[in-house]
Amino acid sequence: MTRQILVVYQSRNGATLQLVESFSSGVKSASELIDIELDIVERSALSATSADVMNADVLVIATPEHFGSMAGATKVFFEEIWDDCLHQTQGLPYQLIVKAGTDGAQTIEGIQKLANAQGWKEFRPPVLVVGEITELARESAFEIGGLLAVSLDSDLI
Numbered sequence: 757m758t759r760q761i762l763v764v765y766q767s768r769n770g771a772t773l774q775l776v777e778s779f780s781s782g783v784k785s786a787s788e789l790i791d792i793e794l795d796i797v798e799r800s801a802l803s804a805t806s807a808d809v810m811n812a813d814v815l816v817i818a819t820p821e822h823f824g825s826m827a828g829a830t831k832v833f834f835e836e837i838w839d840d841c842l843h844q845t846q847g848l849p850y851q852l853i854v855k856a857g858t859d860g861a862q863t864i865e866g867i868q869k870l871a872n873a874q875g876w877k878e879f880r881p882p883v884l885v886v887g888e889i890t891e892l893a894r895e896s897a898f899e900i901g902g903l904l905a906v907s908l909d910s911d912l913i
């Protein structure tokens with residue numbers, strides 16, 4: 757059975773998208789090694805729907821921090837899916853990827869509160885990248901992708 761990873765992202769200037777690309781490469785590279793069938797469905801935050809979330813085995817939210825909280829488009833995503841998903845997606849594993857200029861903490865806190873209210877379960881602590889995207893930052897996103905693929909394969913999530 758093909759498992760589905762939904763990646764909901766917002767990226768105005770491309771930095772968050774670079775982390776999404778590293779994450780997806782990590783998923784693909786691990787899934788080739790362990791021979792699991794995985795679909796990565798990438799949706800911009802303004803186009804993702806509650807049906808996308810309900811069809812997903814795992815949700816990845818990738819967002820920049822804007823004005824001390826998640827990007828506006830990411831908030832629109834939550835508004836869009838909120839009612840439909842409430843009580844329907846409990847236990848959904850999710851992974852957060854945050855790109856910030858100087859901080860990022862409030863974005864993480866805000867999204868964790870919403871995810872908790874939906875009953876979603878954090879897969880691993882958020883990948884937070886502050887400032888320049890370094891090789892280490894790319895590797896962190898890549899490794900989380902690989903770990904997610906292996907965990908799905910082992911039915912750990």
Ligand SMILES: Cc1cc2nc3c(=O)[nH]c(=O)nc-3n(C[C@H](O)[C@H](O)[C@H](O)COP(=O)(O)O)c2cc1C
Pocket residue numbers: 766767768769770771772773820821822823824825855856857858859860
């Ligand atoms: C309108 C705007 C508001 C921002 N507000 C914050 C902020 O409150 N805290 C922070 O750490 N970075 C802030 N930043 C920096 C972005 O989070 C950072 O540049 C990020 O890499 C942008 O990601 P993107 O290239 O995927 O759009 C802001 C950037 C913009 C454009």
